[in-house]
Amino acid sequence: MWNSRGSVKAFAVDREWSAADYRRLASSRGLVTFGIRVKQTDMRIAAETNLETEALALVLEARAQVEGYIERYPEFLSSLVPLAPDPAAPPVVAAMMEASRRAHVGPMAAVAGAIAEHVGRGLSPRSYEIIVENGGDLYMRSSHRRELTLLAENTSLMGLRIAVPPLAEGAGIATSAGTLGHSLSFGRADAVMVLAESGALADAIATAVGNIVLGASDLEPALSTARELGALAAVIIADGHLAAYGGIELIA
Numbered sequence: 001m002w003n004s005r006g007s008v009k010a011f012a013v014d015r016e017w018s019a020a021d022y023r024r025l026a027s028s029r030g031l032v033t034f035g036i037r038v039k040q041t042d043m044r045i046a047a048e049t050n051l052e053t054e055a056l057a058l059v060l061e062a063r064a065q066v067e068g069y070i071e072r073y074p075e076f077l078s079s080l081v082p083l084a085p086d087p088a089a090p091p092v093v094a095a096m097m098e099a100s101r102r103a104h105v106g107p108m109a110a111v112a113g114a115i116a117e118h119v120g121r122g123l124s125p126r127s128y129e130i131i132v133e134n135g136g137d138l139y140m141r142s143s144h145r146r147e148l149t150l151l152a153e154n155t156s157l158m159g160l161r162i163a164v165p166p167l168a169e170g171a172g173i174a175t176s177a178g179t180l181g182h183s184l185s186f187g188r189a190d191a192v193m194v195l196a197e198s199g200a201l202a203d204a205i206a207t208a209v210g211n212i213v214l215g216a217s218d219l220e221p222a223l224s225t226a227r228e229l230g231a232l233a234a235v236i237i238a239d240g241h242l243a244a245y246g247g248i249e250l251i252a
Contacts (some may be wrong), residue, residue: 001014012247013144013179017149029061029087030136031047031048031129031131031243032046032047032048032049032050033045033046034050034051034052034055036050036052036055036056036059036119038056038059038060039063039203041059041063041115041134041135042132042133042134042135043055043059043116043119043132043133044105045119045123045130045131045132045133046129046131047123047127047129047130048126048127048129048131048132049126049127049128049136049142051123051127054122054123054126055122055123056196057120057121057204057241058118058119058123058200059115059119061118061175062092062114062115062118062119063115064095065090065091065092065093065109066092066093068090069089069093074108075091076108078106079106079108080105080106081104081105081106082097082100082104082106082107083097083100083102083103083107084095085101089174091118092114092115092118093107093117094110095110095114095117095197095198095200096108096110096114096160096200096204097222098200099113099114099198099200099201099203099204099205100202100204102201102204102205102229102230103201103204103205103207103208103229104208105164105204105207105208105211106228107208109203109204109207110172110199110200110201110203110204110207111199111203111206111231112134112135112136112137112199113137113139113172113196113198113199113200113202113203113204114190114200115134115199116132116133116134116137116138116139116172116199117132117170117172117198117199117200118138118199119132119134120132120139120140120170120199121139121170124141124170128141128143128144128237129141129143129144129234130142130170135137136174136175136216137172137173137174137175137199137202137203138172138173138174139170139172139173139199140164140167140170140173141169141170141171142166142168143166143168144162144166145163145164145165145204145252146163146164146229147160147161147162147163147168148162148163148164148173148193149161149162149190150162150175150193150208150235150237151191151210160191160237160242160250161250162193162235162237162248162249162250162251163248163249163250163251164195164233164248165247165248171196171197171198171202171232172194172195172197172198172199172200172201173193173194173195173202174193174194174196174199174202174203174205174206175192175193175194175195175206176189176191176206176207176209177189177190177191177192178194181225186216187210188213188215188238189209189210189213189222189235189236189237189238190237190238190239191235191236191237192196192206192209192210192213192222192234192235192236192237192239193206193234193235193236194206194226194231194233194234195229195232195233195246195248196231196232196233197230197232201230202231205226205229205230205231208225208229209225209226209231209234209236212225213236213238215238215239216238216240216241217238218238219236219238219241219242219243222236222243223243223244223245226245227245231245231246233245233246233247233248235248235250240249
């Protein structure tokens with residue numbers, strides 16, 4: 001979620017929080033915001049101008065790639081482990097498969113981040129400042145330091161503010177939780193946030209890290225795993241404890 005002065009907030013969303021609920025708290029001074037919704041894809045986008053038509057075309061393109069691949073290879077939808085590389089896979093699917101391989105999770109763990117990045121990069125020639133939020137996962141390219149809020153409900157750390165440096169080349173920021181939201185997780189983390197070089201990789205790493213957090217004693221090993229998998233920064237909250245690393249700032 002993003003608010004005034006161009007700051008950004010990313011959420012691990014509670015079952016009782018819909019996208020409409022947390023987006024009502026958001027604003028984007030200086031940028032134009034608009035929404036795109038196609039089946040399970042529910043996006044909010046901030047850009048320098050209204051690019052709704054272009055964004056819709058990109059969403060449809062990304063979904064067609066994923067849906068078409070699932071029709072041909074149903075295991076792509078259900079597998080919880082990486083699949084063999086496919087040189088003929090379309091770009092969004094290929095990004096998901098590569099992220100899956102690097103994070104040792106199933107390819108669908110990367111779908112929200114991969115689609116967000118496909119849309120963000122597709123819109124970037126028309127808008128340098130671009131923020132694509134897809135169900136709590138972000139693709140962002142920005143020349144400004146921005147703030148995020150990680151929503152970890154059911155803990156004393158709900159609404160943790162995090163400053164992220166400028167992301168001139170674009171990056172993915174993904175959230176996962178074992179106690180909140182609808183995403184599949186085998187862990188019990190209240191919130192995991194990962195910053196990575198791509199939307200697909202951030203999404204996949206957040207899932208992988210969330211899977212191994214069962215309590216506060218797992219925070220340090222989980223951070224080590226995030227580093228090993230390629231996260232540029234990570235924040236993990238579990239049982240009222242927090243661990244973080246990388247080029248980000250936690251704001252009191």
